[in-house]
Amino acid sequence: MRRHLAATAGCGVIITGAAIACAVVLAHLLAGIITDPATRSLGHWSVTLWVLLTLWGIRVLAQWAQARLSQRAATAAIADLNRRLLTGVTGLSPRELAARRDEAAVLVTRGLDGLRPYYTRYLPTAVQAVILTPAAVVVMALYDLQSAVIVMIALPLVPLFMVLIGLVTAERSAASLMAMGTLQSRLLDLISGIPTLRAIGRAEGPEHRITELAAAHRRSTMATLRITFLSSLVLELLATLGVALVAVSVGLRLVFGDVELASALTALLLAPEVFWPLRRVGAEFHAAQDGKTAQAKAYALLNETATPPDGSLISTSKSSIRFDAVSVAGRNGDAPQRLSAAVEPGTVTVLTGPNGAGKSTALYALLGLVSPTSGQVLVGENDVRTLDLRHWWSQIAWLPQRPAFVPGTVRENLELFGPLADLDDACRQAGFDDVITSLPDGLDTVLGRDGTGLSLGQRQRLALARLFGAKRSILLLDEPTAHLDDAREEHVLRSIRKAAREGAAVLVIGHREVIRAVGDHVIEIGGEVRVTH
The missing domain is CATH 1.20.1560.10 (ABC transporter type 1, transmembrane domain)
Incomplete structure (x- = not known):
């Protein structure tokens, strides 16, 4: 000017x-x-x-x-x-x-x-x-x-x-x-x-x-x-x-x-x-x-909306994540309410509970997208709110309830958030490899808005392949087996267990018993928090 x-x-x-x-x-x-x-x-x-x-x-x-x-x-x-x-x-x-x-x-x-x-x-x-x-x-x-x-x-x-x-x-x-x-x-x-x-x-x-x-x-x-x-x-x-x-x-x-x-x-x-x-x-x-x-x-x-000063840079490969009496105020009270739980590297933690209990909100708090009304989310000894969020996000692979897709090829959607360490292996872990073989142009098949061209189950497996291929130290999965049949659900859950055995800290949100069974720790939230080992 x-x-x-x-x-x-x-x-x-x-x-x-x-x-x-x-x-x-x-x-x-x-x-x-x-x-x-x-x-x-x-x-x-x-x-x-x-x-x-x-x-x-x-x-x-x-x-x-x-x-x-x-x-x-x-x-x-x-x-x-x-x-x-x-x-x-x-x-x-x-x-x-x-x-x-x-x-x-x-x-x-x-x-x-x-x-x-x-x-x-x-x-x-x-x-x-x-x-x-x-x-x-x-x-x-x-x-x-x-x-x-x-x-x-x-x-x-x-x-x-x-x-x-x-x-x-x-x-x-x-x-x-x-x-x-x-x-x-x-x-x-x-x-x-x-x-x-x-x-x-x-x-x-x-x-x-x-x-x-x-x-x-x-x-x-x-x-x-x-x-x-x-x-x-x-x-x-x-x-x-x-x-x-x-x-x-x-x-x-x-x-x-x-x-x-x-x-x-x-x-x-x-x-x-x-x-x-x-x-x-x-x-x-x-x-x-x-x-x-x-x-x-x-x-x-x-x-x-000014961006706060950059916080501390930490490595989370060996850091535990703890919810310390976390409450987030919502329309109908706190959800979650005084959530205390730990997510350790090398384990699968399942977060379950009725709708509206605050399971997805707990993930938002962990990601730094929502500030707790009371309590804190700790990564090691650091409050998430003090971290450099972009550096923090670079260590997380997140599967939300509605994954993001853009108009473009299947390959572009798989690499939407960056190139994958091993694309073929990621597709196998998610069960997406058989989808690729069935598409007319394989990885070059063009998708429309919101993944139009694929069924809901195929879109879910594409998003899972993107998550597994990112090779991040923290995996956050919100209803990862939605729209999948029993065989593919079992395959995806085995892949989640495999990622945890390789050292990732995995936090899964789910209701069904088959998802609860895959967890090393099951945290039930609602009126009160109950932890099952």
Whole structure:
């Protein structure tokens, strides 16, 4: 942005110099033609006309360069802010992300695009006002001091009304952004819930609420536009009155012979140049206000989601993991509630219990994605919250209930989080090798969104192959045998036992007796914690 401001200021200096020079040259050209009939020929003024055309050309080129640089700066600034915002938001815990999802979605998809008018129109115009207006007043004073005094008296009224109108517009912009965010979140919730609404026969109900929200957003937008039009009218009226006062003063003094024609025309031609940047600033301020409001909210969100300083780096290959009276507050109380358990290297620990008891939340706490309300998760003697999370995650292989898949080949999905130590062996351990042989293009078979092209069981085995091939010292598996038949379930459980015998600390979430049987330790959580060896 420093380079952009410097380039914008440089173009502004060139535009200012060309504009003032054009006014002076044109005034002397007209004065000469009017006062000296003998010079009324094209040949006499050919050099002056070429100078005038050159100045106009320089001004046009400088304005084009300023607009081009502003577009590039706007694109770069918006992209950078979007990247930082996405990085900050996606680094939040699941609960914090859910709380800020709607606000972040509005800012990234639409809100920050409002910054483009700020960078491309408002900022160059503001720079131009700082350079052109004072320079034009100074040159006007050199030719006609009285006109400069009149302009100096009328000029402060423009920024005064700009400030008063801007205060009202800022509130309107914030209200408009809030209405847009509410409407978008309602739409997202409605779209995601359409299958459920259709299943229970309520698909035709929520559109009335959406209509009401859309009407509220429309009213807010129209109120902002009304203020914009009225403020533009006020600023144009003030500027027009200022130029009219200069014209009346110059005209009266010309009649009485108190001023030369060239000086009078110079003052008259420079008067619009004095007011023009300020009129543009007032007009562009409203166009940029929505973007500025979104930018302020983005920076506030970035401050809330600032990444904490890097924690300690530890190796977990021989470290035990302990849940020390861990409780995490939820909608219906703590889940888990005072969970105390240990996960040792070389063993399989099974976490079981009723739905909603906090089994998956315990994994989130172990991963550092959720902070316990009380208690702590220890890796060796270190609290997970003090670790460098990226280094900590590099030692963990995690299979969530809904594994991640991207549109692409099977190979790309297997290596989604990095190359596998032994792809063939990983596929054999997960029972995915027979799936590969059945696919038309093997590992190069293209999958759609969320693994479309594979059955649920095949997707589960693909995710398991990705986990086994990572060769991490900690394995976290949430319902690893979901969607698998008995034979494949037994095969996967043997592979889990094999990974533990090779030294990995394995934590499995499961309900079925066959999963409980594979554990060296079974931890039942619910109302109270019960550990079975």
